[in-house]
Amino acid sequence: GAVVSQHPSRVICKSGTSVKIECRSLDFQATTMFWYRQFPKQSLMLMATSNEGSKATYEQGVEKDKFLINHASLTLSTLTVTSAHPEDSSFYICSARDRWTGGGTVSQYFGPGTRLTVL
Amino acid sequence: AQTVTQSQPEMSVQEAETVTLSCTYDTSESDYYLFWYKQPPSRQMILVIRQEAYKQQNATENRFSVNFQKAAKSFSLKISDSQLGDAAMYFCAYRTSWDTGTASKLTFGTGTRLQVTL
Numbered sequence: 759g760a761v762v763s764q765h766p767s768r769v770i771c772k773s774g775t776s777v778k779i780e781c782r783s784l785d786f787q788a789t790t791m792f793w794y795r796q797f798p799k800q801s802l803m804l805m806a807t808s809n810e811g812s813k814a815t816y817e818q819g820v821e822k823d824k825f826l827i828n829h830a831s832l833t834l835s836t837l838t839v840t841s842a843h844p845e846d847s848s849f850y851i852c853s854a855r856d857r858w859t860g861g862g863t864v865s866q867y868f869g870p871g872t873r874l875t876v877l
Numbered sequence: 878a879q880t881v882t883q884s885q886p887e888m889s890v891q892e893a894e895t896v897t898l899s900c901t902y903d904t905s906e907s908d909y910y911l912f913w914y915k916q917p918p919s920r921q922m923i924l925v926i927r928q929e930a931y932k933q934q935n936a937t938e939n940r941f942s943v944n945f946q947k948a949a950k951s952f953s954l955k956i957s958d959s960q961l962g963d964a965a966m967y968f969c970a971y972r973t974s975w976d977t978g979t980a981s982k983l984t985f986g987t988g989t990r991l992q993v994t995l
Contacts, residue, residue, distance in 0.1 A: 801987045801988050802922075803985075851920075868921065870919070870921050871920045
């Protein structure tokens with residue numbers, strides 16, 4: 759099946775620094791990528807949707823200037839948490855959607871997630 | 878906006894037995910997709926089963942099957958012959974049938990933690 763990778767899998771940073779998380783579709787082209795946030799023992803909350811070559815669409819309540827999303831190619835999207843604070847500590851998951859080829863429902867594949875800890 | 882509700886925070890089942898996880902949703906659309914995802918301790922999301930709303934037949938995947946009641950907006954997951962490896966968080970999710978950009982985002986329920994005992 760299709761594979762989505764995330765890097766890094768874990769990151770610890772100091773408060774006030776910025777952290778970049780990469781999401782890559784390894785064997786397919788992803789027109790759309792989604793970024794989710796998951797707090798312990800909670801569900802996945804969609805943060806934003808990014809389409810290749812265009813600006814991301816953020817969900818209500820998500821700070822665009824704090825969570826910068828770039829989808830520069832069909833296989834790579836990045837999430838940058840700027841000026842991170844302890845309350846940004848969470849598990850971040852990306853998912854990627856196959857390029858629609860005109861038939862059937864495209865599938866969505868999830869990355870393994872990135873655990874961010876801000877000290 | 879669509880909402881997905883899972884009313885069972887935790888469930889427990891004995892190995893080899895059958896368990897049913899509940900999910901209800903709210904939508905004004907007539908065509909959409911419903912999913913069950915499994916999240917084991919590794920946190921990797923795994924698609925368990927998918928149901929298209931326009932199909933009356935309930936989806937099945939080996940030991941996993943759903944009971945899709947469109948009028949009641951109910952979508953339960955039945956796991957037969959439960960195995961230790963089935964222990965995980967299970968999330969019910971909804972997606973509109975529109976297949977472009979933000980429209981294809983998933984809306985998740987709050988999850989049900991399934992324990993499998995010997």
